[in-house]
Amino acid sequence: MVRVLVTRPEPGASRTARRLETLGFQPVLLPLTETSxxxxxxTIGGDPVAVAVTSANAVRHAPTALIAALANLPCHAVGKRTAEACRAAGFVSVTDGPGDAEALADTIAGGLAGKAIVYLCGRIRFPGFEQRLAAAGAHVQAIETYDTVGIDYGDADVVARLSDHPVEAALLYSVKxxxxxxxxxTRPALQHLFEKTEFLMLSARVAEPLDRVAGRRIQxxxxxxxxxxxxxxSQPR
Structure with missing residues (x-):
């Protein structure tokens, strides 16, 4: 059975593991980040006309009072999973976006010139979304509801989680x-676990840190x- 490394934080890691098992793969959980x-x-300023959310974590960690204050505004979610989280949090009118933050900005910018929008987000985020909206004349109030921090594993911790067996594939969801x-x-004690691993990336931006060390093994x-x-x-390997 193909062993697949899952690097995303919980609760998403366990959800992905269940999907992998259903597809016939063996998930190996090694979350490399966690959110808090x-x-x-x-306090909401500028009389906003809408809310934007580019990560499910932004609503998952948002205070109840903040969600209540925004729930009746049109909510633009980056993609299906984030939209589901927004609806579960209490937003009344949620629109699924194209799956990419910059593409979402391009989709909604036309109706926001001179208007205010609340952006629920993390402390660490790609600036392109806000930059594109600002360039279109929108007034963006970014409210940071969560932070993402790395998890530091020792060599023995990694070997224990992987049972000292190489993984055939690794799923990567974020640049961090x-x-x-x-x-x-690149640690000497762990190199043998990843010598033949294929690194599967959510986007080209996520792939950038691994470009120099993984080369042709990136998809x-x-x-x-x-x-x-x-x-x-499911592609041939």
């Missing part, structure tokens, strides 16, 4: 996790969502 709530402001994995796979999903990422596992 930040004290988020509840990709950079963390580079540090692991990039056709769309920045988990369905497209898992579809890479």
């Amino acid at each position: 709530a930040l004290p988020a402001e509840v 996790a990709s950079a963390a994995l580079v540090k692991l796979i 990039i999903a056709l769309q920045p969502d988990e369905d497209a990422l898992l579809a890479l596992l």
Whole structure:
């Protein structure tokens, strides 16, 4: 059975593991990051006309009072999974986006010139979404609801989790996790676990940290969502 390394944080890691088992793969969980709530402001300024969310973690960690204050505004989610999290959190009108933050900005920017939008987000994020909206004349109030931090594993911890057996594939969802994995796979005590691993990436940006060390063993999903990422596992190897 093909062993697949899952590097995303919980609770997503366990959800992905269940999907892999259903597809006939053996998941190996090694979350390289974890998320935690930040004290988020509840005061909303600028009379916003909409809310944007580019990560399910942003609503998962948002204070109840903040969600309540925004729940009746149109909510633009980056993709299907984030949209589901927004609906579960209490947003009344949620629109599924194209799966990519910059593409979402391009989709909604036309109606936001001179208007305000609340952006629920993490402390660490790619600036392209806000930059594109600002360039279109939108007033973006970014409210950081969570932080993402790396998990530091010792060599023995990694070997124990992988049972000292190589993994055939690794799933990467974020730049931070990709950079963390580079540090692991270049350690002398761990190199043998990743010598033939194929690295499956959610996007080209996620792949950048691994480019120099993984080379031709990198594959990039056709769309920045988990369905497209898992579809890479069915390709001949």
